[in-house]
Amino acid sequence: MLDNKLKEQNNLTIIEDKPEVWKVEPSTTAKNCRNFIRDIVDNLDLKPNPEKPVIALSLGDPTIYGNLTPSEETIQAIVSILEEGSCNGYAPSVGYENARAAVAEYLSHDGVNINTKDVILCSGCSSSLEHCITVLADGVKNHNILIPRPGFPIYRTLAEAIGVSVRYYNLIPENNWEADLHHLESQIDQNTTAIVLNNPSNPCGSVFSEDHLRNILEIAYRYKIPIIADEIYERLVFSGEKFVSTASLNSGVPILICGGLAKRFLVPGWRLGWIVVYDEIGAFENIRNALICLSQRTIGSNTLIQGALPSILQNTPQSFHDELINTLSKHAQLAYEGLQNAKGLSPFMPQGTMYMIVEIQMQKFPLFHSGLEFAQKMMEEESVFCLPGDCFAISGFMRIVLTIPEELLQEACVRIAEFCNRHYVN
Structure with missing residues (x-):
């Protein structure tokens, strides 16, 4: 009797008509x-010159061409921890101790x-930044954060996704891209909850002095505004320069x-x-x-990399670090000299x-009419692509990467110079 009753309750009316289309x-x-x-690159009509191989000076992945590779010690650390088999399970959300x-x-x-x-491990530096912005700023409370211009656009992406607005503070080109202190201070209001400080800088390649950081x-x-210090390029500075961490200045902030x-050890994909x-x-x-609560959303970062981290x-x-710096410094000098021969360009030595x-x-x-058109046409004629400055909130500039093989960088600079000399009007 009970079974029959349940069957009656579970009978469904079959609707023969086609239901309405859902939109979720x-x-x-x-x-x-x-x-x-x-948003910017996808709207460019990028058609390379079929007679010239493409040289991408736009990708911030230093491993893309295979000329820069992690150290043998880094690779062996992963192999050892994988063979050991001790890091295949979950770790504490903040990372192995x-x-x-x-x-x-x-x-x-x-x-x-x-x-x-004091340390929390995350799934890449972008995840670290996401946690920091999320923990300090609240869109419901109309908070804002200050970010550099030019600056890496991930800060804006992470903030605006949670309803937090961004305010730019300018960096000054002729002052080695130091922050315009008066402009920075003018952007602060009662809803400002963090200042993002990127040193050394992407895209500028600048390194702030101790006095400027102070x-x-x-x-x-x-x-009384906390600092989010993006120091992913820490110690990746050229001869004669010194990286100064904000933590070393005893500022009380x-x-x-x-x-x-990712960058100093050449393993961005390891997250x-x-x-x-x-x-x-x-x-x-x-x-x-x-x-700690935010870190529990993903239950921590990759445990194999965590296990190998002490050895790495x-x-x-x-x-290894010295060789990488020497290579990048050499490439910077090569590009600087090569682009000085291009009419209408002013390279800034990083x-x-x-x-x-x-x-x-x-x-x-x-x-x-814009740097976007400039980049698009240079791709069309010379098969060289650089990220327009618009990607970093500054028009009339472009960023080139220095990690590609030397011979490709030289070729790219020659093509860029030819393009500029062709279209330059005095």
């Missing part, structure tokens, strides 16, 4: 999430003492430092980033706990990182 709307966060580089301790030791230099408890931190201290293996909570005054007590950080020889930014004197190229 994405969430506000998804609709707000934009890749600003892709020994991996966090290794990061703390690696970053404890120049008078800075980082503790294991000036920025003094503004942050005065207005609470700082969230973002970094990772190992970190956050260091550097807080001399105890302002981040609640922020620490909130960051401790055993990679300094000679002080570090993997990039060079170049000003386009647009008034000398009347055929083109």
Whole structure:
């Protein structure tokens, strides 16, 4: 009897007519999430010259051409941990303690003492930045954060996805792309909850001096605004320059430092980033706990890379880092000299990182109404593509990468110069 009753209740009416087509709307966060580089590049009609092989000076992946590879020690660390089989399961959401301790030791230099408890491991530096922006800024409260112009567009992507607005502070080209301190201060209001500081800089290749960093931190201290320090290119600076971490300056400003293996160790696809909570005054007590909660959304980063991390950080020889810097410095000099021969271009010699930014004197190229048209036409005629400055919120510039093989970089500079000399109007 009971079975029959259940059967009657479970009978469904079959509708023969075709139902209406559904349209499921994405969430506000998804609709707000934009890749600003892709927005620009995808709208360019990029058709290379079929008679010339394409040279891409646009990709920030240093491994793309295969000329720059991780150290043998880095590779062996992964092989060993894979064969050992001890890191195939879940790790604590903030990372294995020994991996966090290794990061703390690696970053404890120049008078800075980082503790294991200060370190949270993330899935790449972009994940570190996402956690930091999310923990400090709230779209519901109309918060804003300050970001550099020119600057890497991921900051804007991550902020606007959660309803947080961004305000740009200008970097000054003729001052080695230092921050315009007066402009930075003018952007601050009662809803500003963080200043993003990228040093060394992408796309500028600039390295801030200790005095300049102190000036920025003094503004942050005065207005009680935390710093998000994007230091993914830490120590990747050329001869005669010095990387100064914000943590070494004893500023009294609470700082969230973002970094990772991607650039200095040439393994961007391994997705190992970190956050260091550097807080001399105890302002981040609640922020620490909130960051742990945020890390629990993904249950931590790749455990194989975490397992190998102590060996990678401790055993990679300094000679590997020196060789990488020497290569990038040599390429920077080559590109700088090559592009000085191009009419209407003003290259800025970088002080570090993997990039060079170049000003386009647009008034000398009347055929083109924007840097976007300039980039599109250069691809069409010379099969060379550089990211327009519009990708970094500054028009009339372009960024080139310095990681490609030397012979390709030389060829690219020759083609760029030929293109400029062809279209330059005095």
